[in-house]
Amino acid sequence: MTKLPRYLLRIVGLGSQIVIMLGLTLVSAAAKDGRDVYDDTCVRCHGLLQEQTSWHQFIPADGTTVDLAVVTPQGPTLNGIVGRPAGIIEGYTYSKGMRAFAETDAVWDRATLDLFLTDSRKFVKGTFMILKLGDDDRALVLDYLERVAVYRP
Ligand code: HEC
Numbered sequence: 440m441t442k443l444p445r446y447l448l449r450i451v452g453l454g455s456q457i458v459i460m461l462g463l464t465l466v467s468a469a470a471k472d473g474r475d476v477y478d479d480t481c482v483r484c485h486g487l488l489q490e491q492t493s494w495h496q497f498i499p500a501d502g503t504t505v506d507l508a509v510v511t512p513q514g515p516t517l518n519g520i521v522g523r524p525a526g527i528i529e530g531y532t533y534s535k536g537m538r539a540f541a542e543t544d545a546v547w548d549r550a551t552l553d554l555f556l557t558d559s560r561k562f563v564k565g566t567f568m569i570l571k572l573g574d575d576d577r578a579l580v581l582d583y584l585e586r587v588a589v590y591r592p
Contacts, residue, residue: 473583476576484513484568488588514568522590523547536565549581556580 477488515528526533526541533541540563545551554562556572572580 471579473579473581473586476572476580477583480570480572480576480580481517485515485517489518517584517588519590519592520547520588521549521552521584525551534565534567536563537567539565549585552581552584553577 515531515533523546524541525545525547526537547555551562556570556577559566559568559570
């Protein structure tokens, strides 16, 4: 009576370890996509992407218009960032460096985003955002942004 449950417990214990190991293998084998990179790296400062047709407004089925929050806890929204001119989010106080960059009529296209995410402070001197993203993550997150965050003024 005392031996059997202990024996069973060991099997159950071993079983769950194997299940956990299998789980880890599955997680690491599952391909990471750009949304994962965005959620892991950008969301805490830039907030969720609304993935809507307009970068600043959401039009529900009843036809009313809801303005989306454009200032997130730490950074400007990235809704519609691909093709968006730099530094245009009203109500967000950009750094001097980003304002100077915006004055050159800079636009966030794939090339400028790529350079910015490679080494943000090297590309935009004096920016508040400090980030260096590796090649793979950069390519993934740029694919994602091109899918869901195209500028439609
Ligand atoms: C630690 C917070 C933080 C993280 C993480 C972060 N950012 Fe930023 N980001 C900022 C801040 C703050 C600014 C405003 C910079 C300034 O004014 O110099 C900014 C600005 C930007 C801009 C310029 C926006 C505009 O309106 O011109 C882009 C593009 C951008 N971030 C992309 C990203 C992407 C993509 C990621 C994830 C890969 C990311 N950021 C991660 C804080 C962050």
